[in-house]
Amino acid sequence: MSRAIVLAAGKGTRMKSKQPKVLHDLCGRPMLWYVLEALRATGIEQIVVVANEELKPQLGEFGVTCVVQTPQRGTGHAVQVALEALEPRNATLVVAYGDMPLVDATIFEDVQAAVDADAGTALGLVTARMPLPSNFGRVVRNGAMIEKIVEFRDATTAEREIDEMNAGIYAFDERALRAVIGKLNDKNAQGELYLTDTVSLLVGASYRCVPVQALDYRLVLGVNDRVELSTARATMNERLCHAHMRNGVTIVDPATTYLEPGIFIGNDTIIEPNTSIGGNSVLGERTRIGPNSRLYNARLDDDVRITESVVLDTSVGARTTIGPFAHLRQGNVVGADVSIGDYVELKNTRMAAGAKANHLAYLGDATVGEKANIGAGTITCNYDGVHKYPTTIGRNAFIGSNSSLVAPVTVGDGASTGAGTVVIRDVPGGDRVVGNPARSIGAKKAPST
Ligand code: UD1
Ligand code: CA
Numbered sequence: 001m002s003r004a005i006v007l008a009a010g011k012g013t014r015m016k017s018k019q020p021k022v023l024h025d026l027c028g029r030p031m032l033w034y035v036l037e038a039l040r041a042t043g044i045e046q047i048v049v050v051a052n053e054e055l056k057p058q059l060g061e062f063g064v065t066c067v068v069q070t071p072q073r074g075t076g077h078a079v080q081v082a083l084e085a086l087e088p089r090n091a092t093l094v095v096a097y098g099d100m101p102l103v104d105a106t107i108f109e110d111v112q113a114a115v116d117a118d119a120g121t122a123l124g125l126v127t128a129r130m131p132l133p134s135n136f137g138r139v140v141r142n143g144a145m146i147e148k149i150v151e152f153r154d155a156t157t158a159e160r161e162i163d164e165m166n167a168g169i170y171a172f173d174e175r176a177l178r179a180v181i182g183k184l185n186d187k188n189a190q191g192e193l194y195l196t197d198t199v200s201l202l203v204g205a206s207y208r209c210v211p212v213q214a215l216d217y218r219l220v221l222g223v224n225d226r227v228e229l230s231t232a233r234a235t236m237n238e239r240l241c242h243a244h245m246r247n248g249v250t251i252v253d254p255a256t257t258y259l260e261p262g263i264f265i266g267n268d269t270i271i272e273p274n275t276s277i278g279g280n281s282v283l284g285e286r287t288r289i290g291p292n293s294r295l296y297n298a299r300l301d302d303d304v305r306i307t308e309s310v311v312l313d314t315s316v317g318a319r320t321t322i323g324p325f326a327h328l329r330q331g332n333v334v335g336a337d338v339s340i341g342d343y344v345e346l347k348n349t350r351m352a353a354g355a356k357a358n359h360l361a362y363l364g365d366a367t368v369g370e371k372a373n374i375g376a377g378t379i380t381c382n383y384d385g386v387h388k389y390p391t392t393i394g395r396n397a398f399i400g401s402n403s404s405l406v407a408p409v410t411v412g413d414g415a416s417t418g419a420g421t422v423v424i425r426d427v428p429g430g431d432r433v434v435g436n437p438a439r440s441i442g443a444k445k446a447p448s449t
Helices: 031-041 075-085 105-114 174-181 195-204 226-246
Strands: 003-007 046-051 065-068 092-097 121-129 138-142 145-150 164-173 208-213 257-259 275-278 293-300 310-316 327-329 332-334 339-347 356-364 366-368 379-381 391-393 404-406 409-411 432-434
Touching (some): 003 031, 003 075, 031 105, 031 226, 046 075, 092 105, 092 174, 105 121, 105 164, 105 208, 121 145, 121 174, 121 195, 174 195, 195 208, 226 257, 327 332, 356 366, 404 409
Parallel strands (some): 003 092, 293 310, 310 327
Antiparallel strands (some): 092 164, 121 164, 138 145, 138 164
């Protein structure tokens, strides 16, 4: 069983946050999540996260082993603490930092492949060429091999000119690592035990440390403050947008389209600018979303059109149109060929196929039958200040403008309410009611022949 150690106990001082750095959000997931995903994709089975006291209780959902490091005396100290908690093995051990969410699985695969304990290669280290200036640790080479790593703060002027950086991804021969890890000292600018010093210790013990160059330095950028967080978010978002575009989705403006991992978008869907789609959203084919829309946990069938609207925790049937300026929140089930127009709010409501609510309405805890028409200004009065009550509107019902339906109440199939009606009692199917409180004016007569 292959193992990895992920360091995440640092104070994250530069974030200036009460929240642990690795839990800061990046496109809908905590930063740490991306690192763990990439590691798991390479077959790593056990991941030990080195955490501080604040982070530990929040690691439950990640499926990792947690080791607490207090006080935090540096990255080398963090690995010492993790190794004490692990049964020693003669195997490759990956060490990565939890603050580099843009890594992909390929990097972890390549670095593991570089270790060869039998041939004396005790460390594969990911390096990246980067534009200067940079605060990354500098990789000092001896020919094709790494001689040592110098932290930026400890580097000489000449060393600061080196543009090959320590990415913070290591694959160690665990036995060699254990042999040197106790020898770290804190005689450096930060007074910390640096994991990076294991390189010169290994070289001193006649092991080889090989560089594994990342193809693109942007994949290994660490996030240390909120400026770097926004840079990482832009990169991740671009990556997500590109993946969907290559998969047959038109994104008019990737720079203002915000996607999360784990969403599905069908072919020939068009996403207009300034739109975000997240959670477990699944979009069918040929849907058209935006501009200025937000979807979260939305399940859309084919050919749905959503304009300048918010759709949360809602499923929507084929060909339905929503917006502009509609707000569908929390547990709606909207059928096919439904029309929901401007300034309509739906909460926990079912609208059957062909129903319409084209302007200015609040439908909460309601069930609307097939082809029912909800007039402008219709309100389901679902809340009496203490409890919520349901409203049922039958098939082909016609709710006149500015009707108030005081729940619990049912308006039967084919029934209608006049403009401004306040419905406080059930209306039988086919009946017509008007006024406040609503009174029957009898069923509509069949046209005389
Ligand atoms: C580190 C590297 C540097 C490299 C850079 C890449 C060291 C000494 N330096 O610098 O060479 O170029 O990453 O991004 O390793 N952490 C702990 N316990 C501690 C200290 C840190 O778990 O006591 C964790 C942090 O939470 C973080 C990671 O280790 O996830 C790296 O620490 P950070 O302080 O960000 O190191 P850098 O200064 O970025
Ligand atoms: Ca860092």
